[in-house]
Amino acid sequence: MATGPTRSSPVDSPNPAFDDLHRVLEASPAVTYALTRDGQSLRPVYISAHIEELLGYPVADWMADPQFWRQCLHPDDRERVLAQSARHLPEGLVDHEYRVRHRDGSYRWVHDRLRLMPARDGRPAMAVGVWQDITHRARADRLLRTLSHLTARVTGDDFFRTLVRHLAEALDMRYVLLGELPGHPPTRVHTRALYADGAIRPNVTYPLAGTPCARVLSDEPCHYANDVCRDFPEDELLREMAVESYFGVPIRRADGTITGLLALMHDQPREISATERAVIALFAARAGTELARHQAEEQLQLIDQVFEGSRDAIIITDAQTRILQVNPAFEAISGYREEELVGRTPRLLQSGHQGPRFYREMWEALKSRGHWQGELWNRRADGETYPSLLSVSAVTNDNDEVTHYIGIASDITSHKAAEQHIDYLAHYDTLTGLGNRRLLEEELERMLRNARGGRPFALFFLDLDRFKNINDTLGHESGDRLLEEVADRLRDLAGPQATLCRIGGDEFAILAPGLSHRQTAGIARQLVEGISRPYEITERPLVVTCSVGVAVHPRDGTRREALISAADTALHYVKAHGSNHYQFHEPGMTAAAAERLHLENDLREALLRGEFELYYQPVLDTERLTVCGAEALLRWHHPEAGLIPPDRFIPLAEETGLIRPIGTWVLREACAQAARWRRLGLTGMTVSVNVSGEQFWRDELPQAVRQALEAQALAPDALVLEITESVLMHGSANTETRLRELKAMGVGLSLDDFGTGYSSLSYLKRFPIDTLKIDKSFVRDMVRDEHDRTLAQTVIAMGHGLGLQVVAEGVESAEHLPLLRRARCDRVQGYHFSRPLPARALSRWIQQHQCSRSPQD
Structure with a gap:
């Protein structure tokens, strides 16, 4: 801690001139101080007593701790002030303004000038400074900074409301009133804006007589620092608002006629400084311009009072x-x-x-x-x-x-930069840097306006195939990296003249001008081939394919909506026909797209209207041909189109996300039917339910399974969930976690369509699968095709080697049974036994099958 005097008075000096100087410094309204160098820092050796009046802390606090000044600096100013002091003090003079904390917790603005006095005559270097309280001036500066905003952006009643709010907030006033004085002479005050307790209040009209507002007409300005209600006992408005202090100024026309007043009131005593008075008067003059629709000479005079201090x-x-x-x-x-x-x-x-x-x-x-x-x-x-x-x-x-013109201007460079940034955000995708859908639509409109004489251009819609699986299995961070790399490839593939946009999660659009049909097809082919090259974003190369739909101007339309619809329709056509290629829009596609849209709309209502029904195909034990289970298969009875095949509406349900509520319904209905069968004595019957990838990766699947079982009090082993090999093809940790979560519930897990996807023995070994279902494409031809027969036998042997049950689906003739029995296949399913049937029909079939089955079967 620095040593030195602990009071402002110096040690008694025999020099009268020194004593006189000390008295002068102590009497100064400014704070004077002196610092001496102590090593690499400065410590105070003198501070005038006025410091306590300014900031509330006694001199001893400042003298005792050289760091006390730093601690009192406003956090927002501290770094700037210390940097300026360190930079300019060696040059001999520091001159800056900043905020210092008062003992009561508020802050005061000070103007600090510090001059360095070099060491001489063996004495250390000293610095002498002066603090001036500029709090009122700083408050006035904040008010003035609002002037340009008010005059440039707001007029009329909006101006009045903005004015009273700015004044109240800047001057810490509880009430601010701007009123008109109609009539000659005026007898009442009609408020054009009234700010009270933090909000704009409804306008009121009240008598002028007996109020301090009447005094404004003859006494400019009218100021009551405290106890204003005592002087105006008849003013009901003052009493209702518990006003303690009042300051009012008139609002004049250009000819000097008073047309209104501006009054500032508070519920505590309040002094108004000269600087604040000048600024308030300036605002009153501006308000007069709005009231009278004339620019007064008074405005020039009032502006001149604060002319030098304006920041605009x-x-x-x-x-x-x-x-x-x-x-x-x-x-x-x-x-x-x-x-x-x-x-x-x-x-x-x-x-x-x-x-x-x-x-x-x-x-x-x-x-x-x-x-x-x-x-x-x-x-x-x-x-x-x-x-x-x-x-x-x-x-x-x-x-x-007209005698003069007054211009008030603000440099809005930073504002324009912000506007440009906002415009960028409105037109560009922040992840890839490509344009967004809004930019695509605007650029498409521009190209249509400029396409004189039917000048051709092409619109490509590109969608990544099965991108959702990337997010679900590798995570959204990897998905974002993939999108960024796809965007980079598109820049290289589309060329410098093209406009590139990301218009959806994994959907992109490209506008390419001046292309022939052959060039357009070439670009589409390059897009499909270029996007499908491996990506190095994971430990193993990742291959992602894409689908491209193409619309050409003017063949496919001359309006923006028509071209976008054509490209989108062509893209959906590609997706519906295998993906991983491109397709030009053709006239017939529009009708197909419309039909698809109608089908989608009907599909959204089908669940509510009860149009779905579950059919069941029996699963039999291969040796004894006893019924041991049934696979639930969804059917849609459309009220107009009749029975719609699953391959028409299931992909649509998966694409639109409707498969989730539909899948939940299937789980509940299948579990209810399994419970009925068990009540009928078919205790060994299990029901198999197909689970789509959209369901499998959703967190609500385990809960939906649990609720379906609990609603029927059904044992978990009565339910088998069938999951296709393509859903599990990634083999990620998330896949294994989800399977083990379901397995822990006690339900059976079956791998459906085995052999058609990305088969891997390591997956079968690691995943908790109970059953393999050999795809019917292998079973159907095993009677005639030796290779299919060998494949089926191999899969059966492999499944048994891994401890799994094996089901052969697609058994369509009696010739299949001997082959499957010799291969020791566990269970069979197919048209040879029964087509999928409604629940009641299947129950009858089971009874007939049990009665008709011979002991030798």
């Missing part, structure tokens, strides 16, 4: 637009000194961004309305152009003749 650029010209005066902010923004501008016109600031028509319209507005506001580009003295927000008002005399 202010320029005053005569009626011939010759520059008379500019403020320091104008010099700082434009780079011109005032002497370079006086006598010249604002034309030297013109950037060339606006043409003659712009300035004609501006002057027409000034002549007709006396005011103009807008944005324009100006040129600084160094030639740099910058955007500004400008408000220009004409000042008239008593004869309604």
